[in-house]
Amino acid sequence: MNKAEIFEFFRRLAELNPSPETELEFGNNYQLLVAVVLSAQSTDAGVNKATRALFREVKTPAQMVELGEEGLKEHIKTIGLFNGKAKNVIALSEILVARYGGEVPEDRDALVELPGVGRKTANVVMNCAFGAETFAVDTHIFRVGNRTGIAKGKTPLAVEKQLEKRVPQPFRVGSHHWMILHGRYICKARTPECWRCPVVDLCDYKDKVLEKGAKKAA
Incomplete structure (x- = not known):
């Protein structure tokens, strides 16, 4: 993805979920x-x-x-x-x-x-x-970063460094939440649900699953 595509990727996710948060429950x-x-x-x-x-x-x-x-x-x-x-x-x-x-x-x-x-x-x-601009790379972010082309890397640290370089304002604080939620609910590990993905046209992934019920390419 180029800079304009990365901006549009996060702009769309932000439009759908303006205030992303962790799904962990806590009081302080x-x-x-x-x-x-x-x-x-x-x-x-x-x-x-x-x-x-x-x-x-x-x-x-x-x-x-x-x-x-x-x-x-x-x-x-x-x-x-x-x-x-x-x-x-x-x-x-x-x-x-x-x-x-x-x-x-x-x-x-x-x-x-x-x-x-x-x-x-x-x-x-x-x-x-x-509220720090940090990028916590879990399995979801590692997968989404590599699949989409936003941040390619062979290790979580490599993906983190790419995100630090490539994620623009005003999306830096919320970006890791958007990517985690995207990976958890749409860009799933076994069969990504590309048919309902709001950023499918921006994504570099070759084996897109564009029809519900279809299997990911081998």
Whole structure:
């Protein structure tokens, strides 16, 4: 895609969804951080189901530390890899209390140093909590970036760097939400629903599925 096509791609998605947001449910920045950590290799719907009761009880890092690892496991045992995630959430909560006065730092490098927080998680928190122009490349964005031609790369970091270069204003803050939702509901992994895609004419993907019920080309 060229610059004009990328602008039009996001313009159309923005017209359909002017205020895109994460589908994770949370009440404050700390709960957002916890939810994103828990969402690794899990669905947002599954995380939301597990955290609704948890977040009614726990709103701060200090409260999470008080709940303890075993107490947290009881809340999140339906989530994949819950043992390791519980350990990380308790550990990062202890650090937030000890170093940051219980607040989530507005700094990607500081976030990445927390247990269980990688670059993607830090980018999500920076974007959703602080409005930073970060690009959290998950499997959906990686697929959409490569398929459409907006941002081609062999690794998530390579796609992220391309997005940083190529996504124009005024779409930079919302772009990763639009791409995630597009990948989740239209540009699906096995059979993209190109027949109802609002940006199909801009997309570089060769194996477009232009009729409902048709199979993706081999």
